[in-house]
Amino acid sequence: MKKKIIISIVAIFVIFIGFTVTKTLLAKSKQPTAKQQTHTLDENRIINNLSSAVKIKTISYENRDQIDYSEFDKFIRFLAETYPLVHENLSLERINEYSLIYRWEGTNPKARPIGLAAHYDVVPVLKGTENDWEEEAFSGTITEEFVWGRGTLDDKVGVIGILEAAEQLVKEGYQPPQDIYLLFGHDEEIGGDEGAAKITDYLNEQNIQLAYVMDEGGAIVTNMVPGIKAPVGVIGVAEKGMADVTLTTTGSGGHSSQPATITNVGRISKAIAKLEEQQFKAHFDGPTKELFEFVAPEMSFGYKYVFENTWLFQPVITKILLGKPATAAVMRSTIAPTIFHAGEKANVLPEKAQANINVRVMPQDTLESLQKDIEKIIDDEAIDVTVEGNEASPVSSTSNGAFQAIQQAARDTYPDAIIAPYIMIAGSDAKHYARAADDTYRFLPIMMEEDGLQKMHGTNERITKDAMIKAVAFYMTLLQETK
Structure with a gap:
């Protein structure tokens, strides 16, 4: 009985490896063949x-x-x-x-x-x-x-x-x-x-x-x-929206010699710390997923194996991409505290504290959904949250003649480059x-x-x-x- 179980496990493992490796090896390039340019230019x-x-x-x-x-x-x-x-x-x-x-x-x-x-x-x-x-x-x-x-x-x-x-x-x-x-x-x-x-x-x-x-x-x-030595040309099929989040709290001020357990400045600071610690939800879909669908067939085998089997490795991929600011920015709406207003005198507690957070909005998010997320994360009814700005642009097609024409022209101009969509x-x-x-x-x-x-x-x-x-x-x- 034990031998049969081991044989079954080995068989499943072999099938699994065979399936994922075959899927990797059969991945087809999404790059058009470059054509020679014959332009006469001064x-x-x-x-x-x-x-x-x-x-x-x-x-x-x-x-x-x-x-x-x-x-x-x-x-x-x-x-x-x-x-x-x-x-x-x-x-x-x-x-x-x-x-x-x-x-x-x-x-x-x-x-x-x-x-x-x-x-x-x-x-x-x-x-x-x-x-x-x-x-x-x-x-x-x-x-x-x-x-x-x-x-x-x-x-x-x-x-x-x-x-x-x-x-x-x-x-x-x-x-x-x-x-x-x-x-x-x-x-x-x-x-x-x-x-x-x-x-x-x-x-x-x-x-x-x-x-x-x-x-x-x-x-x-x-x-x-990672995994590609060739230059990569990225065509934006959408752009992130931009919104400003204002966090405001008011309360009694007073002399700095008798501060409350939590001050207005401390309350807003705590809210910002929570937002930076938790961040918004990451999305491995839309233009970001398409980016890797276009570049994966051109990767070295190890990376290609991972990115051609995202159904299996997506949690690992997400963690890696979130590890760097540049790649995290194409995975989620970003939080950037930029302005803080509070106080005018060193020994006086401000009666009002206000902070501005600049958010770059992914296509998967809306201003309404972001406001709800922010209020849930900071979990403080004493802080008023307002969100104003623009949501992301519509996502354009990568399967039409327009994208293909741009991709072809880019390949004709830079034959060694890999051309892919992105956000x-x-x-x-x-x-x-x-x-x-x-x-x-x-x-x-x-x-x-x-x-x-x-x-x-x-x-x-x-x-x-x-x-x-x-x-x-x-x-x-x-x-x-x-x-």
């Missing part, structure tokens, strides 16, 4: 035009009264002078004076129109860091390897890349089958409410529904996914364009330096010349790929 022209664009100080400030709109007018004039064929052959509509819609008329009126989006405003240089730049922030300096300055990564690279592609294709006599809309916002860095949002209002008023819009977002990076943890104008498009995607077609994300809004923003050239090649390919 590389010096492209680099010099990006450099010139960077020199124009189209800076967005939270206080709009500080914005120098003469620089925005200067940028728009620069585009007209630099891309004459685009301006001769595409119609141009100015929205709210400074945002731009170019319409490239297609040959087939029944074909669904698409949109390529970018923004040309940039963030200011943090005061006190000006001398930390290796090259002045608005110099547009061109060195042997780089173009330097604000906007080289975020997001004049997109505006110039798209227009360079369009200019070249018009020069070659290309005309798209469907209408192409080039959408350039002027205030993305401060929310896009006067730019992309108004562009979307215009599209809605004209009854223009786009098959898809592709905006900035994910890029091609190295050392992103974008930052914000973009795409959240506005979602009101006028069936699907929205977020992808900046450049190979990012390892510290590129820090440079994007920080010191020494720059782009390699090769990445800029390939961005133009990508946009040309995409315009010709989409049917």
